[in-house]
Amino acid sequence: MPASEDLPYVLVDVFTDTPFGGNPLAVFTTAEGLSDGEMQAIARELNLSETTFVFPPPAGQEGHTVRIFTPRxxxxxxxxxxxxxxxxxxxxxxxxxxxLHEKIGPVPVRILAAEGAPRAVLTSPRIPERIADAPPADLLARLLGLGPGEVLGGAVAPACCSAGVPFTFIPVRDRAALARARLDGALWQTALADGPAPHIYVLTMEDWRAGTALCARMFAPAMGIAEDPATGVAAVALAAFLAGLRDLAQGANRFAIRQGEDMGRPSRVELTVDVSGGRIAGVHVGGGAVRIGGGALSRAALARRAG
Known part of the structure; x- marks a missing residue:
């Protein structure tokens, strides 16, 4: 693309069918020629939780190369x-x-368009796993500004899980506790920032043993995200957390995740966990998106940026 041309992008809200719900995303559809530093500068300027940049696929392969940047x-x-x-x-x-060829590897995505607006379902390129024990429940309660007993322990205890991006999963007593959670940035910095799973996923279910619906919030100061209204990669890792709580059934186990409600951006994330022989065999995350606009970023302004 000539240096004089502007960079077109599309703005969509993801994991929703309602404009101004879900998680906003800017997609730069023709990003050839951009450097890593330029992509990071654009993501920082737009200040969305993520911005993507689309390139041609690797030589001899089909699809698209996609780079994903947070503001940080x-x-x-x-x-x-x-x-x-x-x-x-x-x-x-x-x-x-x-x-979509991402840094983690090829990510297959199915488009379901038989009824209504199209939805997309990704298959995780990595099986999620538990990677570490979480800090004590009482410390995590203080981290979230909650009282004693509001962060659960025992059979339903916090844990660190990952499918390429590590999260500390913190189960809380009820929906009211989830709504009151406020991350203590200073305590996060000293207790979790340098740990194995610095990103915080707080969740609650009415029935931890058999339920299929849950509510969640996600805080990721390490990514420059104060709070995220919908987090698909955390949903993938959630499969490992849920498998640690109960015996998932053979075949497809389906869960519905509500997130973003306490931010005024309600989202719905669909999670399917395939189980074979008592082990997770595959994880799929799906949802819709609404196009709300688009535009073009000035290449000339990008070239003049400081730093």
């Missing part, structure tokens, strides 16, 4: 950028099966 860092894999980018590409190129 590049991510190897993320859910709402994958879902949103896939639906933007589907709108312009069509196709029921896409492959």
């Amino acid at each position: 860092a590049e991510l190897p894999f993320a859910g709402h950028p994958t879902i949103g980018t896939a639906l933007v590409l589907h709108a312009s190129h069509g196709g029921a099966h896409l492959v």
